[in-house]
Amino acid sequence: DIQxxxxxxxxxxxxxxxxxxxxxxxxxxxxxxxWYQQKPGKAxxxxxxxxxxxxxxVPSRFSGxxxxxxxxxxxxxxxxxxxxxxxxxxxxSYSLTFGGGTKVEIK
Amino acid sequence: QxxxxxxxxxxxxxxxxxxxxxxxxxxxISSGGYSWSWIRQPPGKGLEWIGYIYHSGSTYYNxxxxxxxxxxxxxxxxxxxxxxxxxxxxxxxxxxxxxGVRQFYAFDIWGQGTMVTVSS
Numbered sequence: 001d002i003q004x005x006x007x008x009x010x011x012x013x014x015x016x017x018x019x020x021x022x023x024x025x026x027x028x029x030x031x032x033x034x035w036y037q038q039k040p041g042k043a044x045x046x047x048x049x050x051x052x053x054x055x056x057x058v059p060s061r062f063s064g065x066x067x068x069x070x071x072x073x074x075x076x077x078x079x080x081x082x083x084x085x086x087x088x089x090x091x092x093s094y095s096l097t098f099g100g101g102t103k104v105e106i107k
Numbered sequence: 108q109x110x111x112x113x114x115x116x117x118x119x120x121x122x123x124x125x126x127x128x129x130x131x132x133x134x135x136i137s138s139g140g141y142s143w144s145w146i147r148q149p150p151g152k153g154l155e156w157i158g159y160i161y162h163s164g165s166t167y168y169n170x171x172x173x174x175x176x177x178x179x180x181x182x183x184x185x186x187x188x189x190x191x192x193x194x195x196x197x198x199x200x201x202x203x204x205x206x207g208v209r210q211f212y213a214f215d216i217w218g219q220g221t222m223v224t225v226s227s
Contacts, residue, residue: 036214043203043205044203045217046214049212094167
């Protein structure tokens, strides 16, 4: 199984900050990586797919990069609505796994 | 706008079988290019993929759950279902159904989730 390691697990930031979350895969997954945002009591929401493609309707302050085993999600200017938990998810050979999550808190 | 809605028992006794259904509305489960998944989230923890099915009936399961999981599709009712056998307290979680886009293997539409508690 491919393991996904996210860091940090918690991040404290202020409105307007540039925020970067990292996801590392235990083996290469090419660009088969997605990022989700989840708020308490809600289902996750797709932000980025195929490592760097922005899902329709998602603000352009969100961006993704990386390939192989290392990936990043960047929020260019953190907004009040962005305080949430973020998960990465990989696909490889008919199997999927999620990272452990990164909670973005108000500083 | 396609929507997913989970339903099923919210309380299951240990050793019994958990059964959930995901009703698809606003679109056909037989549309090509998509998979139909179950994902769960224990209270206060992260997401765990359980498995998915294509409209053809082909299934793929999380290896750690494979021996206990069955996912099936009912095209006539436009729904798919999850059965998880021999449950324990560790299976207590919010269970989500989701649509996966086959082209890039990500979940673009999710149900609201349903809480299942395993307890005697």
